[in-house]
Amino acid sequence: MPNSTRVHKHRGSADAGKSRSSHTRAVAKVSYRSVLANKIRFTLTIIAVVLGTAFISGSFMFTDMMQKSFNGVFENVYSAVDVDVSQKDPTKPITEETRKKLESNQDVKSVAMASETTAVVAKDGKQLSTGGAPSVVLPNDTDEDAPGPSITMVDGRAPKGAKETMINSDAAEKHGVHVGDTLKAIDIRNSHEYKVVGIYNTDFSVGGYLGLAIEPSVYIERYTDGTFPDGFWLAARDGVTPDQLKDSIQKQFPELKVVTGDSIVEQATKEVKEGLSFVNYFLLAFALVSLLVGAFIIANTFSMVVAQRMREFALLRSLGASRIQLTTSVVFEAVLVGVVGSLLGILAGMGLSKGIFALMDMAGFGLPSSGLSLTPQAIILPLVIGVLITVISAWAPARRAGRVHPVEAMRSGDVSSASPLKLRTIAGLIVSLAGVAAAVAALLLNDADTKNRAVILGVGALLVIVGTFLISPALSMPVVPALGRVIGAPFGAVGKLASTNSRRNPRRTATTAFALTLGVALVAAFGMVGATMKGAMEGMIGDTIKSDLVVSGPQNQGFPLPKGVEKAVEETEGVESSSTVGAAPISMGKPMDEGNVTYSGMYAFYYKGDLGKSMGLKSLGEGLKTDEPGFYASENKAKSMKWNVGDMVPMYRVGQGKMGEVKLLGIYTEPIQPQILINEAALAPYSGKGKPLSEVGDLRIMQVFVHGDGSVRDKELQERVRKSVEPFIVADVLTTAEYAGTVSSGIDQLLMILNAMLALSILVAILGIINTLALNVIERKQEIGMLRAVGTFRGQVRRMITLEAVQIAIYGALLGVLIGVSLGWVFVKVLASEGLDSVVFPWLLLVGMVVGSGIVGVLAAIWPAHKAAKTSPLEAIAD
Structure with missing residues (x-):
């Protein structure tokens, strides 16, 4: 090949490359x-x-x-803290004698109690709320060399004697507490009044923390039974490392659990x-x-x-x-x-x-x-x-x-x-039918595990949502114009025009509406499940609680009632009898720390008194026994653990090992009940000083059920009991209906959080409608100009665009309600074995979402409609 030809070929390639490069740069620009x-x-x-x-x-x-x-x-x-010492075996508690031996160890510099007691603190009869932060009474077991958080006095002095305390500065500032004020501390055992003699700073005073520090000897007398379940903190002498101190203490006390502060x-x-x-x-x-x-x-x-x-x-x-x-x-x-x-x-x-x-x-x-x-x-x-x-x-x-x-x-x-919709619609129908089949399967598999059925339903829900998205353009073609005719009827020709316009691009209409559909569907489904849960909870309480009154601690804090409440209730004039439900750190059947075990939570429920009279469990017939040691179990719990009435079941102190065996006295079928109910007689051998269960800290009173003797009206009885328990501050005296309302209020709070989060997706959907309308106005500039040219007023143009937005929004909302209610209904039926057997439709929420979506359409159309109304006839025609 001649050189000139090769040169031209190379030059051609180079020119082509430059051309492509210039095109790329131009396109990017x-x-x-x-x-x-x-x-x-x-x-x-x-x-x-x-x-x-x-x-x-x-x-x-x-x-x-x-x-x-x-x-x-x-x-x-x-x-x-160099080393923390605590008990390994609850039957061998740490005592004051143990502390003396620890102090005498040659490697120990100082010892402090690693103890505090949860308490509600009140001033002038009003609770000082800390929210989720700790509110505690603790021993002022500190000095310059003491292990644990440092405490520095900023006002007053350290407490001395049984009636003095000091409070952390953050809590004092937040609640307006000063030196000289009197505070009441209510714990699960009793209540005590303290005069504030000092205010201190500490490193761990964060959030809403409130800590009342009292003299150590007073703390031991009032808040312990002479033992220290939380153990002690140790500081090492100079030259001794935490690991060396740990080894030294562990050698001296092999029965104790010894760990370093770092661990x-x-x-x-x-x-x-x-x-x-x-x-x-x-x-x-x-x-x-x-x-x-x-x-x-x-x-x-x-x-x-x-x-x-x-x-x-x-x-x-x-x-x-x-x-x-x-x-x-x-x-x-x-x-x-x-x-x-x-x-x-x-x-x-x-x-x-x-x-x-x-x-x-x-x-x-x-x-x-x-x-x-x-x-x-x-x-x-x-x-x-x-x-x-x-x-x-x-x-x-x-x-x-x-x-x-x-x-x-x-x-x-x-x-x-x-673009044709045939293939998309067929694919959508297939996917939707697959989703419906999965939902029906979840509904019919009654013998399957609830979790597996929920997973199958979740897959079905996803398929239904995807299928609906694919079908939606074809579905919108007859539905949206029909909605448009109804919505636009009062607006005459403008309404008819808006109805016609909404049918012109079904893909766009469906995609814009589906953003709102997804958010509404989730809100509807959660709302339906929540309403059903509330209905079931209130119905269960109404059906099973037969007492005249319920005395309960703060529902939002889980704080137990002080033990003195029981006596105060029993001594109230007009009270015939009462029964108690409490919580104890117990697991039945297997120890809780085994990873694959089904258990009822950190605490199992125990009872004392004639609970059968207060809680009408019809399936047990004769009621709940109090004299024969034993426990009752829910049908689901007994089935999962393969228990039969009469079985001797091992009982464990959570995290600390087996205590003994207890007889299963009966199985109840009522839904939404505790999985375990143990009578006090079964716990008595294991409660007290030197036993696995501490009466002070482990047996927590949650509710006291009160029966009147008929001598006074219910309202008068409620006032009398309320006055009797008033000194305890944390005790609420409620009727059965009021108690049901406080229990179900937690569901309302959860739904409020969920809906607030889902509102974000609805906000994004509003932006989608605005975006679509704005781009639609740009695209239809010539058409709108023609309408203006033939005499359409600006206000009519605004109404037309607004009506189109309302049609899209209501279509999306109706589709979302249909999906959400359908999936919510199936989910409730899947949970029938958990007690949600009666479906409740949140009609107010559903109607509110449809109406709200119409308002959303109006708001979303404000700016695009204004932009459309400003279109000049001549400018649009010239385009």
Whole structure:
């Protein structure tokens, strides 16, 4: 080949490469300028990304902040603790004699009690609320060399004698407590009044913590039975390491559990991390729901953008741009939106995490705070997820842009509306039917485990939601115009026009509505399950509690009643009898610390008195025995443990080993009851000083059921009992109906949190409607101009756009209610074995969501309708 030919070939290749490179740069520049030129369009899309990524980033920041704060608390508490000594065997308690032997050890510098007692503190008859933070009485067992958190006096002096105390400065400031004030401390045993003689600072005074420190000898007398279940803290002498001290103590006391302070911090930190992981997963779940809803909006936006830019893409194709370059240009725009939205979402996450903390602090949770925590996962993960979701959502529209032919794309209009729906609808029907089949299977498998049935239902729910999304465009074609005719009837010709317009692009209508559908479906399903749970709980309490009154501790704190309440109730004039339900750290059948064991929780319930009279368990017939030691079990518990009436079942002190064996006296079938009910006679041999169960700290009174003698009316009896227990402050005297209301209020609080989280997805859906209408107005500029030219008023244009938005919103809400109610109904039926056998429909919530969705449509249409009304007839026609 001649050299000149080779030169020309090389030059041609080089020119082609330069041409492709210049085209790529040109396309990238066009993409960049498209974003800048359509700021409002992409701002709305960016907001959808922001909301989702803000929740992801905020959840990580919040849990990291809490983790760091709690770690700091533990480090402060145990920074001066070299070794912690506690009991291994509850039948061999640690005594004052043990303390003396520890102090005489040559490696020990000092010893302090590792004890505190939970108490409710009141001033002038009103409880000083700490929310979730500890409220305790503790021994002032400290000096300069003592192990444990340091205490520094800031006002007054240290307490002396049985009537004096000092309080931490944070609590004193929060509750307005001063030196000279009198406080009452109510614990599970009794109540005591103390005069405040000092105020102190301490390293572990965080959140809403309240600590009353009293003289050690007074603490031992009032709050212990002469033993120390929490053990002691030890400080090592100079030159002795914590590990050396541990070995020395363990050798001297082989029967005790001896660990270093560092190992306690490590274990506590691990437990807090595991506990906070649930909060993190909870927040992340709602973040992903928000991102899923946002993905519909992003895909919808890019579909409309591609449809509106067909002429632009055709021109680029005719100038030599390849399919790959056009696809890349749209993906590049998606990357820009994803990056900007995710970065803004991370900034919003900072505010969100602080906001969550502030709200919880205002609600009285008393959380410690070490300030905002910025970790790599809180920044990198939201950024990556936000960009990926945006690019994936924009991928189908980007490919559509790349497939444009120069001549074909020169036509104006939205070609997406002409796409056939047949294959999509058939696929949607198949997927939906598969989901319905899974839901029916979960419903019919009565003998299967509830957890497995719930998993099958979850898969079915996912398939139904996906199938509905695929079917929705075809479904919207007859439904939305029909809604439009009803909604638009009062508006005459404008209403008819809005009804016709909503049918023109079913894909867009369905996609916009589905963002709202998803949020409404979740709220409806949760609302239905919650209403059913409330109904079952209130019905169960009404059916089973036969007493005239219930005396209970604070429902939101789980604080037990002081033991003196029982006596006060019994001595009240007009009271014939009473019975008690309490909680004890007991597991039946197998020790709780075996990982795969089904158990009833940290505490099993025990009773004393004629509980059969107070709690009418019809399935037991004769009632609950009190003289014969034994226990009763729920049908589900007995079935899972393979127990039969008359069996001798091993009973364990939680975390400390087997205590003995107890007879199963009966099995009850009533739902939503405790899994275990043990009578006091079964616990008596194991309760008391030197026994596995401490009467002071382990046997907690939860409710006292009161029966009147008929001499006074119920209201008068309630006032008398209330006056009798008034000195205990924490005791609430309630009728059966009032008690049912306090128990079910916890469900209301949970639903409120869930719905508040789900409101985020509905907010994103509102943005979707705004986005769709705004882009729709741009696309229909010529049409709106023609309407203006033939005499349509601006107000009529505004009404038309608003009616279209209302149609879309109500269609989405109705579809969401239908899905949510159907899935919620099946879920309730699956839980029938757990006591949810009577379905309750939350009609007010369901109707409210449909009406609210109409209002959402009106609000979402304000800006697009205003923009449409401003369209000039001449300007639109010229376009």
